[in-house]
Amino acid sequence: MPTIVKHLLIFGRVQGVYYRASMTEQAQALGVTGWVRNRLDGSVEALAEGTPQAVGQLVEWARQGPRQARVDRVDVSDGTDPRTAFSGFVQRPTA
Template sequence: MIRRRVLISGRVQGVGYRDTCRRVATERGVTGWVRNLGDGRVEAVFEGTVEQVDAMVEWAEHGPGLSAVADIAVQTEPAEGLTEFVVR
């Protein structure tokens, strides 16, 4: 089990990014959360196997069709054993 915190910048708020992220993460068996930040970025935490989390980070680099990701920062953290994926 691994955990990665991801900060995504660009046109990522108001384009369905959080809801699509939740749906994709749930489909892939990834737990964690996603939320909008006041500075226009989106923050997400992904927990799961290396393969699952890497796939979510790769998805986050592009996001849903209406988003325009400009930059992504990824930080590895200790896993907390989250049990679901939610939008905060």
């Protein structure tokens, strides 16, 4: 099955509400690899690699996030070449 990579920027009340940990759990459950991190501007950034269906489900989840979050907007664009082959889905330091 083909693999795609999507870059997400998530805006709203998305820091300090268990967003990164929840996204990591969701990605792992879907078999999506990549990473998620807080950004200095208060947003969250993620790179997700997997099947189109699994990545699509993660993007849809990102539009809601965990219960404590308030997601105002999710910008989605094509990510890097899928041959980067991440191993797992991890939380990265704030950047």
